[in-house]
Amino acid sequence: MFDSLKKKLQNIRTKFASNIEEAATVQPAVEQPAPPPTVEPAPPPVITPAPPLPGKSLAPPAAREEKREDPTFFNRLKILVREREILLQEKDIEEPLMELEMVLLENDVALPVTDEIIARMKKDLVGRHRKIGASVDDLVVATLRSALCGVLGDGLDLRDYIREHERPVKILFTGVNGTGKTTTVAKVGHYLQKNGFTVVIGAGDTFRAGAIEQIRTHADRLDIKVIQHQAGADPSAVLFDAVQYAKAHEIDVVLADTAGRFHNRANLMNQLEKIRRVMKPDLVVYVDEAVAGNDAVIRAGEFNRAVGTDAVVLTKADMDSKGGAAISVAHTVGKPILFLGTGQGYDDIMPFTPRTVVDELLGGEA
Template identity: 35%
Template structure:
């Protein structure tokens, strides 16, 4: 998300680097370019007007005019105003549970916005903390909606309540809530049917569902790819349902990002969660400061660390760190791929690391990772740990087994050799101990890991 906006804002900052100081003239031009970038990103014009006003006021302040680093000062001003638009620096997302369970959460939104998938992701978010979750399938209109939620529940080991014989959404939710109380569920998540905000009959139905179960939280699920349409829908749903907050989905696919910058301003309701991919674990709490950093291409190391903590085995990581001096083998590479796969796409991981060169989708060939795995799986146990065992005939056999050329096998061998050399070199810099690499070292290392 925000690829286009990030690119345009980067151009504005780059032009300011050539200025000796911030003045009214160069700020006027920079602000004009920022305004155009936001409008082209499908940000609501009222949001743009408010944002630009805040940037101009801060940028023309006396303390900034005296600055010796105008580009950095302007980046900070834009960053701070983005944080304010997205929720404010003091906003911390929280979802307190009821002292007397169950806590009831209702999802609403347009057709195709990702409510059912979000219900599963939200269920997993609570289940991984040991909560007993129930999903209620209340979408009685979309074909296979109930089946989809049941499959999600089965895959995530979360109970699903459904009644395929009923066409009464209110009754289904009431019965599901009774089941939740008897089964001592901590959290109930209600997946309602998608509906247009201009469809009075269906809007009345979702109002009736809310009245029937009195949810503690009502979320509007918005598709980030719909831009200002999502803002209009969110406003109407908020008027009818008094939503608690917003879940923004498909943020990995939207190049513009206008919805994220507009919904909170238009509804005065916070963005609570964002879906960052298709996998159940690609779902996270929304933090305004982290999102602002992503928009400006500054990375998001905090979210990356949190994601890593979820999937990385501490003992395994310590073992891997200890092998830096002796060198990694192909089994280690497979483990790294497995860990990265749990954390999300390689592109999303790299974009979170501050200080790395700009990463474009075209620069990353995820299929190469699959081919590399195929090469390693075609090796014997001995070949995976002994590079010197890989002679010409063995390489040909491995290439045939993986369905690749011998040249690709040789490239993998060279890449592992170069990576081990780099790691040993970095280790020697800190007296042979496992290094705490800076961004420059990390960039070099990842360049050598282009599998």
């Protein structure tokens, strides 16, 4: 997952670290104490010191010199220096910042999101006294981590959501064709069952040939009840029945599969409006493929404007080496990513926790 971006971020990390290290070495005033005094022959001892003049230092020069040479004093300073402090200017990190910008754009991170990440890096690093320990890399990773977490938002834990809402919680999955809606419905059903919730699936794709069979096969394997009508039936009616079933049987969650549709196809969008009216979903989840990069981000925005979206699932993250959509979609659409799809198996689904995704991107170190 996200291998190309991960590799590039590793390089960038090294570049930042070496630039900051360089800036630190030409900046002794901030990060280092005065160098130890050059060992000069001590001045001849003053045998009879003159009485101190009013307003002058009480300590004679020889005594002050002696104090500066105290080895324990310098040892203590050296220990302090391990926690160096640095004041970076923009020019110190201009080069790696520009490279980071290019890398993000090349890996399909949307322009406004790239800008935001760069702005956060700058704000964190430039013009502020920053402590650097033995490893500058720690500072770089912390800064990158916080910039990326900043654009990824808080995420949404579906288990918490269900616990906090009246049952049944109704979740409608929508999006364009072939992105993995039906597979995601099955995976989410399995995930929720593993987490102790009861689930029913509504076979709301009555449009595409074989769609009802497809969800039925998944559900049978996972031992999940499916509410279905015949092919060509009104999906609103199917999903209404699924909700009624859940109410009657005290099922925790209704997962509604639907046919793929584009936001600009009026008839299918009207159908979706009707589904919304009849089923009254608690969450409308937009599903798209991480591999679609910027297209997925743009489509998610269009869907949100057309019908409203509460959360996003990005599938096929296992096939996505760039990670741009995963980084961009929450910030661009203003809705959290709920899950990443990471393969074709039922367990190949990952709750989207920004922190975990950033760890994955930064190699999980530091």
